[in-house]
Amino acid sequence: MTKNYLxxxxxxxxHEVIExxxxxxxxxxxxxxxxxxxxxxxxxxxxxxxxxxxxxPLAEIYGxxxxxxxxxxxxxxxxxxxxxxxxxxxxxxAQQLIDKVVELTGVxxxxxxxxxxxxxEATRCIGACGLAPVLTVNxxxxxxxxxxxxxxxxxxxxx
Amino acid sequence: MSNVSLSINGTQYEVPKELTVLEAxxxxxxxxxxxxxxxxxxxxxxxxxxxxxVEGARALQASCVLPVREGMVINTNNNRVRKARKSTVELLLxxxxxxxxxxxxxxxxxxxxxxxxLGIRDIRYSGAKREGSFDDLSPSIIRDSSKCILCGRCxxxxxxxxxxxxxxxxxxxxxxxxxPAFDMSMKDVPCIYCGQCMVVCPVGALSEKPSTQFVWDVxxxxxxxxxxxxxxxxxxxxxxxxxxxxxTNVTGKLATALRKLGFDKVFDTNWAADxxxxxxxxxxxxxxxxxxxxxxxxxxxxxxxxxxxxQYPELLPHLSSCKSPQNMFGALAKSYYxxxxxxxxxxxxxxxxxxxxxxxxxIVRPELEVNGTRDxxxxxxxxxxxxxxxxxxxxxxxxxxxxxxxxxxDYTGAGVIFGAxxxxxxxxxxxxxxxxxxxxxxxxxxxxxxxxxxxxEATVNIGxxxxxxxxxxxxxxxxxxxxxxxxxxxxxxxxxxxxxxxxCVNGGGQPIQPANVxxxxxxxxxxxxxLYSEDASLSVRKSHKNPEIKKLYDExxxxxxxxxxxxxxxxxxxxxxxxxx
Numbered sequence: 254m255t256k257n258y259l260x261x262x263x264x265x266x267x268h269e270v271i272e273x274x275x276x277x278x279x280x281x282x283x284x285x286x287x288x289x290x291x292x293x294x295x296x297x298x299x300x301x302x303x304x305x306x307x308x309x310p311l312a313e314i315y316g317x318x319x320x321x322x323x324x325x326x327x328x329x330x331x332x333x334x335x336x337x338x339x340x341x342x343x344x345x346x347a348q349q350l351i352d353k354v355v356e357l358t359g360v361x362x363x364x365x366x367x368x369x370x371x372x373x374e375a376t377r378c379i380g381a382c383g384l385a386p387v388l389t390v391n392x393x394x395x396x397x398x399x400x401x402x403x404x405x406x407x408x409x410x411x412x
Numbered sequence: 413m414s415n416v417s418l419s420i421n422g423t424q425y426e427v428p429k430e431l432t433v434l435e436a437x438x439x440x441x442x443x444x445x446x447x448x449x450x451x452x453x454x455x456x457x458x459x460x461x462x463x464x465x466v467e468g469a470r471a472l473q474a475s476c477v478l479p480v481r482e483g484m485v486i487n488t489n490n491n492r493v494r495k496a497r498k499s500t501v502e503l504l505l506x507x508x509x510x511x512x513x514x515x516x517x518x519x520x521x522x523x524x525x526x527x528x529x530l531g532i533r534d535i536r537y538s539g540a541k542r543e544g545s546f547d548d549l550s551p552s553i554i555r556d557s558s559k560c561i562l563c564g565r566c567x568x569x570x571x572x573x574x575x576x577x578x579x580x581x582x583x584x585x586x587x588x589x590x591x592p593a594f595d596m597s598m599k600d601v602p603c604i605y606c607g608q609c610m611v612v613c614p615v616g617a618l619s620e621k622p623s624t625q626f627v628w629d630v631x632x633x634x635x636x637x638x639x640x641x642x643x644x645x646x647x648x649x650x651x652x653x654x655x656x657x658x659x660t661n662v663t664g665k666l667a668t669a670l671r672k673l674g675f676d677k678v679f680d681t682n683w684a685a686d687x688x689x690x691x692x693x694x695x696x697x698x699x700x701x702x703x704x705x706x707x708x709x710x711x712x713x714x715x716x717x718x719x720x721x722x723q724y725p726e727l728l729p730h731l732s733s734c735k736s737p738q739n740m741f742g743a744l745a746k747s748y749y750x751x752x753x754x755x756x757x758x759x760x761x762x763x764x765x766x767x768x769x770x771x772x773x774x775i776v777r778p779e780l781e782v783n784g785t786r787d788x789x790x791x792x793x794x795x796x797x798x799x800x801x802x803x804x805x806x807x808x809x810x811x812x813x814x815x816x817x818x819x820x821x822d823y824t825g826a827g828v829i830f831g832a833x834x835x836x837x838x839x840x841x842x843x844x845x846x847x848x849x850x851x852x853x854x855x856x857x858x859x860x861x862x863x864x865x866x867x868x869e870a871t872v873n874i875g876x877x878x879x880x881x882x883x884x885x886x887x888x889x890x891x892x893x894x895x896x897x898x899x900x901x902x903x904x905x906x907x908x909x910x911x912x913x914x915x916c917v918n919g920g921g922q923p924i925q926p927a928n929v930x931x932x933x934x935x936x937x938x939x940x941x942x943l944y945s946e947d948a949s950l951s952v953r954k955s956h957k958n959p960e961i962k963k964l965y966d967e968x969x970x971x972x973x974x975x976x977x978x979x980x981x982x983x984x985x986x987x988x989x990x991x992x993x
Binding site (some may be wrong): 273297300301309310311313314316322386399 | 571576577578579580581582583584591593594601627902990
């Protein structure tokens, strides 16, 4: 994903959010929530802005952002590929599915491709153990997979 | 103050109700091991080495953060407690880079000590190790997270004591690390290199960038004339590395040790501190008399200079233009000394021994060179000097009492006290008072600026002029003063700031005292005493009365703040971007 998601309009919004939270107690979490919502991520530039405006050390903000899983450092791609690594999926070969997806998309786990198309994440149990191993692409669910199914699935979204 | 009554290990005690269980136990002579705990700095109950059994509580309790209660029944020493402590430390060790024999903190490591004291002979756990990151790109600090035990002391020292917050916890669970945001290098963040993180680190995760081999190399190079200068605070702490009590002044042995290491000349930064007073005092008088920018703030502490450059660049005109004593010394060694002794400045190597890790970054500042030669070539810490003495197999305690070489080695009491918070202010007042009153004033003790209060303020009437002064140590306190200047609230004439708590005596390059010592001794106060008593013992206690300084001005510089003095002894500062990347 290029940095074009860091637009001036979004920063203007961020400034508004910071302004409106400035005097409340414990303002950092709500501001980070809003920032995640506005930008779809909380990258360095956004953290720097919050750090300067709120006079909170950058390391502290980075610490909070990396602690909570609802915050991300880079935006998710157009297609979010989530591969379940719950016990059932794992014993039925989910790791091999991940390896294949990484090979085909060039995206590491927890990362997003440079063109912003794919994000890949390994999730905990998504409650579809009967379909193990399972992966989802946005809202689409694919179950009982073997490695050979992966190229076909990726193909669908490449178009 | 009321008491509570409680039982520890079967004996009934009365203890003040404000205490924690850890303090209560230690008060009555029962020791409890700790690891993350550091009095006044890090009292967070993170590591769980200090656990005790409390009757009625299901789990073992961290005693360092557990307040005493009436009727408490505590056991600090039974199988359950011992086993829990052992397991905790074993788990830490299992995830620790155990290259102890080559570690910079070998034999002065709190993890090593606690492991030994708990009788750990085997580590029952093996498994994944957290991936470490190693950063030695800054001129001052090495961070090796493979040794970090996540105690949080450095985080507290940087964020709470210094008010900066370069280091913090990142990620969660097993992935947790301590470091700068985005795992940036210490060179790319607004770190002032004060080294307070190092002196509180219980292990070898944070250490100074070593320079001793560079010193050994130049000492063997016959084409080089190698001069050493030693800062005031070094003599107040070096002895600790050789078993002397904290606060022992080892000036004489220090001079002898340096000579035996092979330096061609053994000089003293105190001498340059006296020069600093001449220059800074004159600058202050000039600013007061000519309507210059006030308050003027001292510029001896390179950590402090970095702090204001990063955090308050708009206030840089308040900084004295004086170089630090270290660099004044270097500049004069390569000009005045070189000329008078017929040595080519290019052949002179100036080594400084400093209580400071930020000095390593100061010497490479591009503006601190004259005619293409660096003022100071190599800066080592007090700890590194101790290492060199050990490497040379010198028996420190048997060394005779030596003196510093003449020419740049004579100093006054004013120069000595530079190493303690308030010292530069007091030294400056001694000289400024004489100049303004035109007399040789007898009273030289300005006790209002001594001591460990965070911000000291006073108004001193000198020759009919009320001089308003303030002294701050540690950068949190400095920030408070700077905010006052910004808001126009402060009407001081002169402010002294030292980046480290207590001043240079507690600098980041000083011997590292473990928590069990720091819990009972204020090392800042003890080391400062060593300097104030040397000051009191000297017959000359005002910088302008130093005969070598008089000679320097008569024969070389002319007057303080002369054109030549400006060229050699003054500098400028830069506004720094906090996160350049």
